[in-house]
Amino acid sequence: xxxxxxxxxxxxxxxxxxxxxxxxxxxxxxxxxxxxxxxxxxxxxxxxxxxxxxxxxxxxxxxxxxxxxxxxxxxxxxxxxxxxxxxxxxxxxxxxxxxxxxxxxxxxxxxxxxxxxxxxxxxxxxxxxxxxxxxxxxxxxxxxxxxxxxxxxxxxxxxxxxxxxxxxxxxxxxxxxxxxxxxxxxxxxxxxxxxxxxxxxxxxxxxxxxxxxxxxxxxxxxxxxxxxxxxxxxxxxxxxxx
Amino acid sequence: xxxxxxxxxxxxxxxxxxxxxxxxxxxxxxxxxxxxxxxxxxxxxxxxxxxxxxxxxxxxxxxxxxxxxxxxxxxxxxxxxxxxxxxxxxxxxxxxxxxxxxxxxxxxxxxxxxxxxxxxxxxxxxxxxxxxxxxxxxxxxxxxxxxxxxxxxxxxxxxxxxxxxxxxxxxxxxxxxxxxxxxxxxxxxxxxxxxxxxxxxxxxxxxxxxxxxxxxxxxxxxxxxxxxxxxxxxxxxxxxxxxxxxx
Numbered sequence: 001x002x003x004x005x006x007x008x009x010x011x012x013x014x015x016x017x018x019x020x021x022x023x024x025x026x027x028x029x030x031x032x033x034x035x036x037x038x039x040x041x042x043x044x045x046x047x048x049x050x051x052x053x054x055x056x057x058x059x060x061x062x063x064x065x066x067x068x069x070x071x072x073x074x075x076x077x078x079x080x081x082x083x084x085x086x087x088x089x090x091x092x093x094x095x096x097x098x099x100x101x102x103x104x105x106x107x108x109x110x111x112x113x114x115x116x117x118x119x120x121x122x123x124x125x126x127x128x129x130x131x132x133x134x135x136x137x138x139x140x141x142x143x144x145x146x147x148x149x150x151x152x153x154x155x156x157x158x159x160x161x162x163x164x165x166x167x168x169x170x171x172x173x174x175x176x177x178x179x180x181x182x183x184x185x186x187x188x189x190x191x192x193x194x195x196x197x198x199x200x201x202x203x204x205x206x207x208x209x210x211x212x213x214x215x216x217x218x219x220x221x222x223x224x225x226x227x228x229x230x231x232x233x234x235x236x237x238x239x240x241x242x
Numbered sequence: 243x244x245x246x247x248x249x250x251x252x253x254x255x256x257x258x259x260x261x262x263x264x265x266x267x268x269x270x271x272x273x274x275x276x277x278x279x280x281x282x283x284x285x286x287x288x289x290x291x292x293x294x295x296x297x298x299x300x301x302x303x304x305x306x307x308x309x310x311x312x313x314x315x316x317x318x319x320x321x322x323x324x325x326x327x328x329x330x331x332x333x334x335x336x337x338x339x340x341x342x343x344x345x346x347x348x349x350x351x352x353x354x355x356x357x358x359x360x361x362x363x364x365x366x367x368x369x370x371x372x373x374x375x376x377x378x379x380x381x382x383x384x385x386x387x388x389x390x391x392x393x394x395x396x397x398x399x400x401x402x403x404x405x406x407x408x409x410x411x412x413x414x415x416x417x418x419x420x421x422x423x424x425x426x427x428x429x430x431x432x433x434x435x436x437x438x439x440x441x442x443x444x445x446x447x448x449x450x451x452x453x454x455x456x457x458x459x460x461x462x463x464x465x466x467x468x469x470x471x472x473x474x475x476x477x478x479x480x481x482x483x484x485x486x487x488x489x
Contacts, residue, residue: 077329084292
């Protein structure tokens with residue numbers, strides 16, 4: 001417990017030293033919100049209550065998906081090895097980072113939601129809070145996978161590979177335009193990506209239907225995703241030569 | 243403090259360490275000497291739980307390496323060759339984090355860091371970024387990382403590589419003090435033979451994954467009718483330890 005608190009605190013302090021990076025992580029969804037949002041809300045496809053949950057998932061993918069970049073430097077400078085020789089559990093070493101990433105994401109998400117309300121979001125607070133919870137859980141899995149990828153693939157490939165991978169995943173989730181508009185084949189492909197279920201659950205929560213099958217599926221898929229992500233992350237942290 | 247029998251490690255089909263036996267008694271300073279690629283770092287990473295041995299048995303600081311790696315980690319300190327802190331990190335913060343991972347609460351961790359920095363002649367560097375330190379200072383910060391929990395046994399991987407002669411002699415003094423004042427056992431690797439001669443009670447020479455000679459510097463020189471450890475090294479391995487001879 002001391003170890004986890006120490007690690008999370010340490011990483012949070014480090015993150016907020018560079019406030020620019022915290023803000024920058026949310027800049028892309030903010031652009032979509034401010035520049036794409038007004039078009040979207042008048043397109044007849046959906047309202048701000050459709051778009052904002054999608055942008056939150058986009059944020060989760062962008063912000064948590066790329067956190068692994070930081071660990072590359074820790075590995076290079078021997079920091080990771082130094083931490084791995086202490087009695088702290090390897091899963092704790094991972095969780096300390098991931099917890100920080102989730103908290104940073106939460107702050108970024110709140111900025112987007114606040115902006116969303118200013119622009120025309122109508123969602124009830126309960127739904128928004130439940131949505132944030134789901135998003136945080138999702139981001140834990142995403143961040144853990146990001147670290148696993150950073151420690152597995154060649155260092156110089158990580159950033160280009162991940163930032164390229166995130167785009168189709170985001171589009172397939174229906175974060176920007178709902179998959180109800182999709183032709184059959186795209187709809188089928190989309191169903192194989194975990195984020196689609198999270199987007200739809202988030203929209204349902206924002207719409208106030210807390211006990212719907214959509215929410216249930218979203219929660220289930222997200223929980224499985226986190227389980228898989230964290231298991232893989234811990235495996236990689238326990239692996240030799242990392 | 244260390245009992246190792248038949249330790250091996252293969253990477254794919256290459257045997258990096260081929261059946262090593264090591265015995266180190268409490269309070270000894272033992273030098274592990276060999277050229278780059280001889281298996282020094284691989285052995286050290288196995289003994290510090292960072293790398294799983296392919297075969298063999300080992301007890302390190304009273305705990306079985308295979309059955310109780312966490313017990314080993316609690317009692318040893320390890321200072322890797324490549325450093326421990328990124329250039330843009332504040333030294334004090336990194337040390338406090340490390341101390342807390344060894345279970346110290348924040349106030350104790352701060353206290354411990356301050357004292358340890360003073361012991362290593364590093365008073366005042368805690369607010370500095372690691373990248374702004376001199377080579378010798380940075381190396382002592384690395385060593386501090388391994389000492390926060392007062393380990394019984396300290397592993398140092400190439401502690402003086404890249405340091406100027408003065409910083410090297412200075413570091414030797416610190417290592418000797420650890421043994422004299424804290425009764426610490428020190429196991430270090432080096433490819434400087436005169437360093438092994440000056441600093442270590444006993445030397446293990448490793449070449450191509452095997453220990454080819456061991457003994458006190460005097461014993462080794464006597465057994466091989468040699469005046470220096472360089473001659474001993476040449477005699478047991480058939481080649482020179484280039485960096486050692488040049489230094």
